Amino acid sequence: MPQRKLIFYQDEKGNVPIIEWLDRLPQKVQTKCFIKLERLAQLGHELRRPEADFLRDKIYELRINFQRINYRILYFFYQNKAVVISHGIIKDKQVPNSEIEQAIKNQSKFEQNPQIHTYSQELI
Numbered sequence: 001m002p003q004r005k006l007i008f009y010q011d012e013k014g015n016v017p018i019i020e021w022l023d024r025l026p027q028k029v030q031t032k033c034f035i036k037l038e039r040l041a042q043l044g045h046e047l048r049r050p051e052a053d054f055l056r057d058k059i060y061e062l063r064i065n066f067q068r069i070n071y072r073i074l075y076f077f078y079q080n081k082a083v084v085i086s087h088g089i090i091k092d093k094q095v096p097n098s099e100i101e102q103a104i105k106n107q108s109k110f111e112q113n114p115q116i117h118t119y120s121q122e123l124i
Contacts, residue, residue, distance in 0.1 A: 003041050004040075004044045004081070004082060004083050005081065005082040005083070006037060006040070006041050006082070006083050006085060007082050007083070007084045007085065007114075007118050007119070008084075008085050008118075009084055009085060009086050009087070009106050009117055009118075009119070010117050010118060011109075012116065016119045017086065017087035017088070017106075018073065018085045018087055018088055021087060021088035021089075028066065029064070029066050029069075029071060032064050032066055032071075033064055033071065033088070036062050036064050036073070037062065037073070037085070039051060040052065040062055040075070040083055041083065044077070044083065045077070047062075049063075050063060051063055055074070055095055055100050056100060057100070057104055058077070058104075058107065059074055059075075059076055059086075059100050059103045059104060059107070060074070060076065060077075061073065061074055061075075061095060062074075062075060069090060070090065070092070071089075071090055071091075072088065072089050072090075072091050072095055073085060073086075074087055074088070074089070074099060074102075074103040075103075076103065076107045078110065078114070084106075084107070086102070086103040086106045086107070087099075087102065087103065087106070
């Protein structure tokens with residue numbers, strides 16, 4: 001299976017939620033997140049629990065655990081060519097509906113205009 005392109009979602013103002021979120025995390029957690037993102041790029045839809053899971057409405061979560069803290073990266077697939085990374089959260093029991101709704105909004109905006117909502121710098 002060919003490696004999928006990872007795209008980081010960028011809002012209209014040029015903010016990249018996943019990068020801003022990652023920048024606030026400890027270095028060891030950032031490293032684990034980038035390892036998981038690389039696995040997602042390699043495996044795409046084949047990545048399953050415990051590493052990834054389907055939430056709802058075409059939104060998935062990448063699951064990272066470190067020192068009993070649950071980190072989640074929300075993402076969606078675009079035209080079977082790419083994985084778009086919406087944003088990240090720290091969760092308690094389950095991913096809040098408001099976070100899933102945010103990912104759905106990001107997905108809608110991205111699909112309407114991928115060029116505007118694609119962070120252009122290669123990180124991985």
